[in-house]
Amino acid sequence: MDYSKTINLPETDFPMKANLAQREPEMLKRWEAAGLYTAILASRDGAPLYVLHDGPPYANGNIHMGHALNKILKDVIVKHKTMMGFRAPYVPGWDCHGLPIELHVTRELGEKAKELAKIDIRRRCRKYADKFVKIQMAEFKRLGVFGNYENPYLTMAPAYEAKIVETFGNILKEGFIYKSKKPIYWCPTCVTALAEAEVEYDNHTSPSIYVKFKVDPSSFHADGVDAHNLFVAIWTTTPWTLPANLAICFHPEFEYSVFRAGKEFLIMADGLAEQMSSITGLALEDKRPIAKDSIENLKVSHPFIKRESKVIFGDFVTLDAGTGIVHIAPGHGQEDYVVGLKYGIDTLSPVDDEGRFTDEYAAMKGENVFDANPKIVQMLKDTGVLIFTNAIEHSYPHCWRCKKPLIFRATEQWFMKIDHRDMRQTALAETDRVVWIPAWGAQRFRGMVESRPDWCLSRQRSWGVPIPSFRCKKCQANLMTAETVLHFAKLSLTKSIDAWYSEDIANLVPAGTTCSCGGTEFEKEFDILDVWFDSGVSHFAVLDEWKELRWPSDIYLEGSDQHRGWFQSSLWPAIALRQRAPYHTVLTHGFLLDDKGKAMSKSEGNVIHPEEIIKKYGADILRLWVSSEDYRNDVRIGFEMLNQVADSYRKIRNTFKFIIGNLSDFSPDKAVPYAQLADIDKWMLHKLYHLANQTMESYEKFEFHMVYRRILNFCAVELSSIYFDISKDILYIEAKDAPSRRSNQTVLAEVYHALVRLVAPVLSFTAEEIWQFNKNTDSIHQQVYHPLRDEYDNPAIDEKMERLVEIKTDALKALELKRKAKEIGTSLEAELVIHAKSASARELLAGMADITRFFQVSKVTLAAEKAEGMSEYDNSFIAVAKSAGVKCVRCWNYFDRAQIGANPDHPELCARCTDIITRSSHE
């Protein structure tokens, strides 16, 4: 007779094969149709709020793995907090203004771009950004990231733009904004400022000159040195910047000496003397080291303009070329500018928009700086301060558009003052108050806050929020007050920000605005705000404005590059206006690298796209992968890892399938009270209790890789390998409603309810699939974590089971030997004789009710002493023998012949199976 129909095999249509690539999009449709995000928030009405404020990705291009990592992490946090019972809204945002988009648009337009008005460029940029917001939104949704996609925040939305202007106005009102000069890349041909990204490096031939700066004889004394013939030697490839020279810069740690060159004496770095000699042919003799304090005391004058050149120090000076002393023109070089700020040196830049000298260098007024180079060299020669000249070819910045060489030139820019009203101090205090994860973020951030210079807020571009400053036509004075800015902010709300470009200036300033000179006619200026300011005020524009949110946020979560970026650009406006940081916690993740630990780049050809992974594996695998990595460091990705994660996924999925299948005839009313459960059931609940607590704790600490680890281990070891394997003898074999079977099912149901929720923040699709498979009408994501009763916590049982599992481990080794010897196949064919080493373990074994089931053998004999034929293992002595008994064809256990077939109707069954069969056939 075929008894296989009489056993309770797991029964379920829950598919083993996930087929995520197909099933997930269907799930997304259902979620969307059900308005799930809104429903989840509604289900948390009145609950405590948890605000994760989204850092806006740039609306340009498709998303990459970095985006996927970032958004999935955010989503896991939001879903976890929701499971914890919080109301955790998530408003995604996009950064829409800025150079990359403007460049894209203008490059596409080509020559036509020059003819288009700013407002037309802006219109095209807006359209372009809009397109990618939509694309990225769809991509984020596909990852299973829940959020308010109906009403996201866009930095180019009218209300947001108005908020940017308003915030700028408020900060101006508090006295943080000032205008000053700063050097930037400038194309004299196109008459425009250029951003770093628009600069192309190409070879260019420049004059290479060594120039001497005269030292005031009263400032230096040394035996054998004629102080009246003493010079500091410098080297430069831009003679035209010499009229703007205001200082010479030494390295604070290099060795410098006075060298005799004929009748003259030159000061330069020891390390470059030889190189200079060989280039210039100048013999440098009688080296006399010169100490740093002597250098500090030097008074040096400009080579051809009657003024002092200040002696300063900077560690950007190198020994690669030149003299080890750098000529400093703060108006014409980045390093010059920075070191100039430090020493309080003026930012002189006597060059106009077309690259011609101005009144400030009257001697060559109107002369193009590149044309002026040879003239300056000639003049240096005539004045007798030129040591040497030739030409060199080197890499030099060029304009991407006209391909002509660029200059670095100081222009008027708007700045936000950092050291105003103790803002830096307040920022540092706030830095200490914020929780940084990982902790080293605090140090890194602190260092940046301590040293950051004033924030240059203005850009000479088209695609951004205009700085509404204007000029008096009469006296040319610059006019911009809090009143005029706030007036425009209001106006932009009704008329759109583009009014700055389209409307007459008279309509944009408050009525009656008058310049101090009495002028009432104005003209607009067209600088825009740094896009970092746009996103930096998102906490005002979003947290204050969306009714479901609150200022400040609980957490910001971005890549660690944002320590310098968004975390800071968000901090300063917040400190300036509210004296506190807009976040309580700042969590950072590392960068995505390829499987060898190298950065991903197109040129390396090692880029993996999220789309690729979703197509091949599904979003849940990608999400599970994210959770498997310790994202606080850089994370590597490769197909080996993804395959591993896919294997883990299958383990978890099959665990659920097994549970579901074995619960097919179970309902809560059939549950068995805790007190009546068998030890192993209680043990399982104990393990579950701790798994749940530890998993939730790991979520709380944002250690998702520990969540992954714990759950996977639990599924593989506690459940699959131990509990399920042992329980099958009850679940399959016993009568459907046998108390032991109902006990198992009670435990399985608890495991199910706890586990499906614990897994949901990560495996969002699969958890929902499981949940809805079980005829639930709501979403798993509306649930809270399954509460487990404290009575499940049972350390005594745990201790006991631990000891028993140790013995079972021994037994498995013993059985494996027999299997290797081809004496047995399944362990049920074997019998064990066990003598545990410790008395306590012997006692435990003796007290076991289901010892053969636990060891999964047909017979266990407990020996009082170690006996002949036993082998030693870690915790016991064990002998294994092939059972001499007969197999019950139903339960597959082996019994003495006498115990089989007592009932003639069932000659091949053991007593237990006979009993089960006969009783069920009477029903």
Place this chain on the structure above:
RNA sequence: GGGCCUGUAGCUCAGUUGGCUAGAGCGUACGACUGAUAAUCGUAAGGUCGGUGGUUCGAUUCCACUCAGGCCCA
């Protein structure tokens, strides 16, 4: 060149204040089962804890240097 960070089995991660033969899961090999079956179970083999030097009775854990890699500056 500077600031910060990372480097434990093939992979992903654990390793409490320095102290027993450095752990886990996965993968791999071999095997069992065929009543979780494109599943499940078992056993086993894998590590000079990036390298060198130092402190210490003793270091994966502390210090210095170094190599490789990352982020941010210059």
